[in-house]
Amino acid sequence: MNQPLSTQEITSAVSDSLQQDVGDIRTRVRDLTLRALQNRRLEADQIREVVRAVAQGVSLGAEHRAGEVKLALAAALSGLDDALAKAAQATRLALQELLAKSKDFTDQDLKSALDDLKITEQAFLDTLGQVADAASSKIRQELKDAVEHVRRSGTDTGASVKEALSELGNRLSATLQVSKIAGQEAAHTLNSRLAALASGILAGMAEALREKSEPGQK
Incomplete structure (x- = not known):
């Protein structure tokens, strides 16, 4: 695994991306978020850390942008949402693989x-809302409006999570049996294996997206 970007590096890179053409912002923010996520364990606390760093970069970049701020914010939040949706898909695929290969986890272990x-x-x-509340007065209301629009219109992340939970929920009872490992240890083992496997899957997704957005480049 490559050295992960620090939160400061994430924020700085995203802020710089907000100075680009509006048409490029979504892809840049998505790819930066994926890069940050794939070099971390896909666990709740680390995902929140990345989301906060990206959101702070969006806020900072929008504050210094000369024009089309509303469009830039919408594009940036869409890119972040897309990356998180990919992370949810990677977690689903990783969990499916673990369920197919191992019988050592019970329903409770998966909770x-x-x-x-x-x-x-x-x-x-919630993290977007917190960053918007803390934004400078120059950009605060526009960022709050952008976050509220995302909240009202729904997210790709939410759709991916709903799909994953529906599919996995239908399979759990049929797939799992009584664990051979004590409960707490099993849950820790599952989470560790799941996070590592999901990060690897996400890295593959990110590479495929980069190749698609950069045709002809190696």
């Missing part, structure tokens, strides 16, 4: 992993 997945969208929106 922590599924609970983390369930709160992904709300954590995303």
Whole structure:
């Protein structure tokens, strides 16, 4: 695993992205978020850390942008949402793979992993709201309006989480049996394996998206 970007590096890179053409912002923010996520464990606290750093970069960049601020904010938040949706998809695929390969986890062992997945969208929106509240007076209202629009219109992250929970919920009882590992240890083992596997899957998704957005480049 490569050295992960620090939160300061994430914020700075996202802020710089907000100075680009509006048409490029969504892809830049999405790719930066994916890069930050794939070099971390896909666990709730680390996802929140990345979301906060990206959101702070969006706020800072919008504050220094010369024009089209509303469009830039919408594009940036859409890119962040897209990256988090990909992270939810990666977690779903990782959990499916673990369920297919291992019988050592019970329904109870999976509760922590599924609970983390369930709160992904709300954590995303709550963190955006907190950053908007703390933004400078110059950009605060526009950022709040952008966050409220995302909240009202729904997120790709929420759709991905809902799909994952529906699919996994239908499979759990049929797939899992009594654990051979003590409950707390099993939950820790599952979360560790799930986070590592999901990060690897997300890295593959990110690479595919980069190749698609940069045709002809190696």
